[in-house]
Amino acid sequence: xxxxxxxxxxxxxxxxxxxxxxxxxxxxxxxxxxxxxxxxxxxxxxxxxxxxxxxxxxxxxxxxxxxxxxxxxxxxxxxxxxxxxxxxxxxxxxxxxxxxxxxxxxxxxxxxxxxxxxxxxxxxxxxxxxxxxxxxxxxxxxxxxxxxxxxxxxxxxxxxxxxxxxxxxxxxxxxxxxxxxxxxxxxxxxxxxxxxxxxxxxxxxxxxxxxxxxxxxxxxxxxxxxxxxxxxxxxxxxxxxxxxxxxxxxxxxxxxxxxxxxxxxxxxxxxxxxxxxxxxxxxxxxxxxxxxxxxxxxxxxxxxxxxxxxxxxxxxxxxxxxxxxxxxxxxxxxxxxxxxxxxxxxxxxxxxxxxxxxxxxxxxxxxxxxxxxxxxxxxxxxxxxxxxxxxxxxxxxxxxxxxxxxxxxxxxxxxxxxxxxxxxxxxxxxxxxxxxxxxxxxxxxxxxxxxxxxxxxxxxxxxxxxxxxxxxxxxxxxxxxxxxxxxxxxxxxxxxxxxxxxxxxxxxxxxxxxxxxxxxxxxxxxxxxxxxxxxxxxxxxxxxxxxxxxxxxxxxxxxxxxxxxxxxxxxxxxxxxxxxxxxxxxxxxxxxxxxxxxxxxxxxx
Amino acid sequence: xxxxxxxxxxxxxxxxxxxxxxxxxxxxxxxxxxxxxxxxxxxxxxxxxxxxxxxxxxxxxxxxxxxxxxxxxxxxxxxxxxxxxxxxxxxxxxxxxxxxxxxxxxxxxxxxxxxxxxxxxxxxxxxxxxxxxxxxxxxxxxxxxxxxxxxxxxxxxxxxxxxxxxxxxxxxxxxxxxxxxxxxxxxxxxxxxxxxxxxxxxxxxxxxxxxxxxxxxxxxxxxxxxxxxxxxxxxxxxxxxxxxxxxxxxxxxxxxxxxxxxxxxxxxxxxxxxxxxxxxxxxxxxxxxxxxxxxxxxxxxxxxxxxxxxxxxxxxxxxxxxxxxxxxxxxxxxxxxxxxxxxxxxxxxxxxxxxxxxxxxxxxx
Numbered sequence: 001x002x003x004x005x006x007x008x009x010x011x012x013x014x015x016x017x018x019x020x021x022x023x024x025x026x027x028x029x030x031x032x033x034x035x036x037x038x039x040x041x042x043x044x045x046x047x048x049x050x051x052x053x054x055x056x057x058x059x060x061x062x063x064x065x066x067x068x069x070x071x072x073x074x075x076x077x078x079x080x081x082x083x084x085x086x087x088x089x090x091x092x093x094x095x096x097x098x099x100x101x102x103x104x105x106x107x108x109x110x111x112x113x114x115x116x117x118x119x120x121x122x123x124x125x126x127x128x129x130x131x132x133x134x135x136x137x138x139x140x141x142x143x144x145x146x147x148x149x150x151x152x153x154x155x156x157x158x159x160x161x162x163x164x165x166x167x168x169x170x171x172x173x174x175x176x177x178x179x180x181x182x183x184x185x186x187x188x189x190x191x192x193x194x195x196x197x198x199x200x201x202x203x204x205x206x207x208x209x210x211x212x213x214x215x216x217x218x219x220x221x222x223x224x225x226x227x228x229x230x231x232x233x234x235x236x237x238x239x240x241x242x243x244x245x246x247x248x249x250x251x252x253x254x255x256x257x258x259x260x261x262x263x264x265x266x267x268x269x270x271x272x273x274x275x276x277x278x279x280x281x282x283x284x285x286x287x288x289x290x291x292x293x294x295x296x297x298x299x300x301x302x303x304x305x306x307x308x309x310x311x312x313x314x315x316x317x318x319x320x321x322x323x324x325x326x327x328x329x330x331x332x333x334x335x336x337x338x339x340x341x342x343x344x345x346x347x348x349x350x351x352x353x354x355x356x357x358x359x360x361x362x363x364x365x366x367x368x369x370x371x372x373x374x375x376x377x378x379x380x381x382x383x384x385x386x387x388x389x390x391x392x393x394x395x396x397x398x399x400x401x402x403x404x405x406x407x408x409x410x411x412x413x414x415x416x417x418x419x420x421x422x423x424x425x426x427x428x429x430x431x432x433x434x435x436x437x438x439x440x441x442x443x444x445x446x447x448x449x450x451x452x453x454x455x456x457x458x459x460x461x462x463x464x465x466x467x468x469x470x471x472x473x474x475x476x477x478x479x480x481x482x483x484x485x486x487x488x489x490x491x492x493x494x495x496x497x498x499x500x501x502x503x504x505x506x507x508x509x510x511x512x513x514x515x516x517x518x519x520x521x522x523x524x525x526x527x528x529x530x531x532x533x534x535x536x537x538x539x540x541x542x543x544x545x546x547x548x549x550x551x552x553x554x555x556x557x558x559x560x561x562x563x564x565x566x567x568x569x570x571x572x573x574x575x576x577x578x579x580x581x582x583x584x585x586x587x588x589x590x591x592x593x594x595x596x597x598x599x600x601x602x603x604x605x
Numbered sequence: 606x607x608x609x610x611x612x613x614x615x616x617x618x619x620x621x622x623x624x625x626x627x628x629x630x631x632x633x634x635x636x637x638x639x640x641x642x643x644x645x646x647x648x649x650x651x652x653x654x655x656x657x658x659x660x661x662x663x664x665x666x667x668x669x670x671x672x673x674x675x676x677x678x679x680x681x682x683x684x685x686x687x688x689x690x691x692x693x694x695x696x697x698x699x700x701x702x703x704x705x706x707x708x709x710x711x712x713x714x715x716x717x718x719x720x721x722x723x724x725x726x727x728x729x730x731x732x733x734x735x736x737x738x739x740x741x742x743x744x745x746x747x748x749x750x751x752x753x754x755x756x757x758x759x760x761x762x763x764x765x766x767x768x769x770x771x772x773x774x775x776x777x778x779x780x781x782x783x784x785x786x787x788x789x790x791x792x793x794x795x796x797x798x799x800x801x802x803x804x805x806x807x808x809x810x811x812x813x814x815x816x817x818x819x820x821x822x823x824x825x826x827x828x829x830x831x832x833x834x835x836x837x838x839x840x841x842x843x844x845x846x847x848x849x850x851x852x853x854x855x856x857x858x859x860x861x862x863x864x865x866x867x868x869x870x871x872x873x874x875x876x877x878x879x880x881x882x883x884x885x886x887x888x889x890x891x892x893x894x895x896x897x898x899x900x901x902x903x904x905x906x907x908x909x910x911x912x913x914x915x916x917x918x919x920x921x922x923x924x925x926x927x928x929x930x931x932x933x934x935x936x937x938x939x940x941x942x943x944x945x946x947x948x949x950x951x952x953x954x955x956x957x958x959x960x961x962x963x964x965x966x967x968x969x970x
Contacts, residue, residue, distance in 0.1 A: 009738065009783050010908050014900045017777060017912070018893065024923045025889045031930045035840040036878040043840020051853040052835065217858035575751060 031312025059206030061153035062233030066242040078153035079128040081120035126285040160277040164305035167195020168280035173354040207231030239268030247583035258306035261559040264454035267463030274306040311443040316522035318438025325391030327489040334492040340374035368496030369504030389415040414441035450560035457549035459483035508574035516553035519567035521545030541565040546573030616785035622894040633943030640864035667958025679730035682723040689716040690758040715948035732782040766938030770917040777916030808953035838874040846877030847949035898964040907963040914956040
C-alpha cells in the first residue's frame with residue numbers, strides 16, 4: 001500500500017526557500033560586481049602596493065677635486081641594514097634578534113620604527129661593518145625581513161682640513177623638507193648642510209635611481225620588476241690647492257683663527273682655513289647627538305667659518321684702505337708728511353700712537369711700514385667719514401663678497417646715515433679718527449680683507465672670490481671689476497706694504513728669495529682701559545691680523561691671516577703668513593742635498 | 606541495512622546535481638593547487654584530489670542507502686553524535702587553540718562536520734513524525750533543544766561556524782514542516798536575543814573580529830588583516846581575473862588561510878568576476894537541484910532531509926562567500942566542496958549523496 005502524503009505546504013514553502021537562495025546569490029553577485037568591476041582599479045592599486053616595493057638606489061654625490069685633480073671629497077661604499085616591518089609576523093622577536101646581532105639598542109630600533117614611513121624599509125644601522133653583514137648572512141633564513149643595501153657614503157680624506165669650505169652632508173631636516181629647493185626629496189635623504197656641499201647641493205646630488213621589486217608577504221624580494229640606474233653627481237673642481245691648504249692648517253696648529261689665500265688675478269680661493277674645525281666624516285651617517293651638542297655649544301665655535309662669518313675689527317690693516325682713499329681723493333701724495341709725537345690732540349681728545357715715543361716725521365711709506373696711527377689720524381681728518389666710507393665700500397667692505405658659500409657675513413662700514421638710522425645720534429668727527437685706523441664700529445671678515453689685499457696686489461681690480469673653478473653649470477664667479485684707481489696710487493700703497501715686510505712691523509713674514517708685501521694689524525677685543533686692568537688675560541688680548549701678497553711684482557697670491565688673541569699681527573699672524581707663502585713658493589720643501597747642513601742647523605734653532 | 610540498486614534507481618540519478626558538485630570539487634582542487642604549489646606543502650592538491658575521490662565513493666554509498674532506513678536509526682545517530690562531540694571536548698588534542706579533531710592513524714577527523722549530516726537525519730525524522738498541518742513554537746521546542754544541545758557542544762570546541770550551520774538546518778526543516786509564520790518571526794527574535802546575550806560569553810578574539818569587521822582599519826596588521834587582504838585579492842581580480850597562478854595576493858602569501866577558508870578569494874583574484882559568477886552559478890545550481898529534489902520527494906521525510914542538508918549547505922556557501930567579499934565578520938567556516946579539508950569535503954559529498962538518494966527513490970516503494 002502506498003500512502004501519498006499531502007506535500008502542498010512543503011512545496012509552497014520550498015518555492016520561498018528557492019527564492020531566498022536566488023536573492024542571496026544575487027546579492028553576492030552585486031557585491032562582487034562592486035568589488036571586481038566598479039572598484040577593481042582601486043584594489044589593483046592596493047595589491048600592487050602590497051607586492052611591489054621601490055628601493056632607492058642612491059646616486060653617489062659628485063666628487064670635489066682640488067685644482068690639481070686631487071680628491072678633496074669623495075665617496076666610499078658602505079652597508080646599511082634595512083628592516084621591512086610591514087609583514088613581519090613577529091616584529092618583537094626580529095627586533096630583539098637584530099639588536100643582539102648588530103649591537104644596536106632595541107630602543108633605538110623601536111624609535112626608528114616609530115618614525116618610519118609606511119611601506120618603506122627602516123634603516124636599522126648605517127655604515128655597518130663587514131662582521132655585521134656576515135653575521136646577518138648566517139641568520140638570513142630566520143630574518144627574511146632584514147636586507148643589506150650598499151650605499152655610497154661621503155668621505156672627506158682631508159678630515160678637518162678645509163672643512164668649512166667643503167662643508168658637510170647630513171640627513172635632511174624637517175624644516176628643509178618644506179623648502180622649495182629640496183622639493184621631491186624623501187625623509188632621510190642626505191643633503192649638503194654647509195659649505196660647497198650645501199651651496200652646490202642640487203648639482204652634486206645627481207639623480208637617484210630605483211629598483212621596483214616584487215616582495216612576498218614576509219617582505220622577501222621575489223624578483224626585480226624594473227630598474228633605473230642612478231646618475232652620479234657631476235664632479236666639481238675647486239680652486240683650492242690641497243698642498244697649500246695643508247700648509248695653512250699646519251701653520252695654525254693649536255691656534256684659533258683663520259686664513260684665506262686668493263689668486264689676486266682671478267679671485268680663485270687657493271686655501272681657506274678656520275680653526276678650530278670639525279671632522280665632516282662624523283656627520284655622514286648622522287652625527288652622534290652628544291658630539292653635535294658639544295660642537296654646537298663649544299665657546300670656540302668650531303662650526304663657524306671664521307673666514308666669511310667672523311667679523312673682526314680690521315685694526316691697522318684698514319690703513320691700506322685709508323691710504324688708497326686719501327691718494328685717490330688727492331688729499332695726500334706719497335711725499336706728504338705728518339709729524340708724529342706719539343699722540344694727537346684733536347676734537348678735545350687725545351688719540352694715542354703705537355708705542356708712545358712717536359715716529360717723528362712720517363711719509364706714506366714710513367707710516368705704512370711702521371703703522372703710524374698719527375699719520376692716519378691726519379689722513380682721516382682730511383678724508384672725513386663720507387669719503388672714507390665710500391672707498392671702503394668700493395674696496396668691498398660692508399657687503400658680502402659673494403663667495404660661493406652660504407651664510408656669509410657682511411661686515412660693517414659705518415657712516416653718519418648708518419649711525420643716525422641705528423642709534424638716532426649724529427656722527428662725531430672724532431669717530432672718523434678712530435675708523436681711519438680700523439678701530440671703532442668698522443669690522444670686516446678675513447675674506448673681505450684678503451680681497452682688499454688683492455685690489456692692491458692685482459693693480460686695482462676688485463675680484464669676486466670663489467671656490468668652484470669648474471662645474472657642469474659653469475663657475476658662478478664674475479670677472480674682476482676695475483675700480484678705476486690710478487696706477488700711481490697702487491704703486492705708492494704697494495711700496496708702503498712692501499716696506500712693512502722689508503723694514504717694518506711685518507718683518508716676520510720675510511722670505512729670502514721672494515719679495516713679500518703686507519700689512520699688520522691688531523683688532524682690539526676690549527677697550528684699552530679694560531685691557532690695562534688685566535693685561536695677561538688671554539681672551540682680552542687683541543686679535544692679530546696680517547695681510548700679504550707676493551711676489552711684489554706680478555703677485556700670484558694674496559692672503560689675510562687672523563690669529564685670535566694673537567696680540568699683534570706682526571708677532572702672531574705674520575709668521576703664519578710666512579709659512580703659507582713659503583709653501584706657495586716651494587721654499588718649505590726639504591733643502592737640496594748640498595744645503596742639508598744649513599737646513600739642519602736652522603731646525604735646531 | 607538493505608541497499609537496493611536497481612535500474613529504476615539508476616535511472617533517477619540527478620546527473621546535473623552530480624555534475625555540478627564534482628565540477629566544483631575539481632575547481633576546488635585546482636584552487637588548492639594554486640594556493641599551495643609554492644608553499645611548504647606543494648602536494649596538498651593531490652591529497653585534496655584523493656579526498657574528493659574518497660568523498661565521491663562515500664557519495665555513491667550514501668545514495669545507495671535508503672534514507673528511510675537511515676531515518677529509522679535517527680535516535681542512534683543523535684546519540685552517537687553526542688558521544689563523539691563529548692569525546693572530542695574531553696580527549697581531543699588542542700590544535701590551534703581548539704579541540705575539533707580526532708586523530709585516527711594519521712588522519713584527522715572533524716566529528717562536527719559529520720554531526721551536521723546526523724543532525725539533518727534526526728531533525729527530518731522528528732518533523733516527519735508530526736502529522737499536523739501547522740506547527741507552533743511549542744512544537745519545535747523539543748527538537749530545537751536537541752539540536753541546540755549539539756550546537757552548544759560544537760560551539761564549545763570552539764567552532765562557532767559549524768555550530769551556526771545547525772541553525773539554518775533546523776529552521777529550513779521547521780519552516781517546511783509548517784511552522785507558523787508568526788512562530789518563524791518569533792524564533793528569529795529569540796535567536797537575535799540569544800546572540801545579544803552570548804556577546805559577553807564570546808572570547809576576546811571573537812569579539813575583536815566583530816569589531817574589526819565593522820572597521821578593518823582599526824587593526825590592519827591583526828584581525829582586520831584577513832578581511833582587507835581578501836578584499837584586495839577579490840577586487841584586484843577585476844572582470845577577467847589575473848590568470849591561473851598569477852594572483853599576486855595568493856601567490857605572494859598576502860592572503861591568509863588561502864587554501865582553506867579563503868579559497869574563494871583565490872578564485873576571485875585569478876578568475877575574476879566572470880569566474881566568480883560561474884562558480885556562484887554552479888553553487889546556485891546545486892542548491893536549486895537540492896530544493897527541486899525536496900519538492901519532488903515522495904514523502905515528507907525525504908523533503909525534510911534534503912531541506913536540512915540544503916539549509917546548512919546554503920548557509921555555509923553564502924556565509925563563506927560573503928566573508929570573502931567582506932560583507933560579514935571573518936569566521937572559521939570552510940567553503941563546501943572547494944576548501945581544503947577532508948572532513949568538510951566528506952561531509953559535503955555525503956550530504957549530496959543523501960540528496961541523490963532521496964531523488965532516486967521518488968517513485969520507489
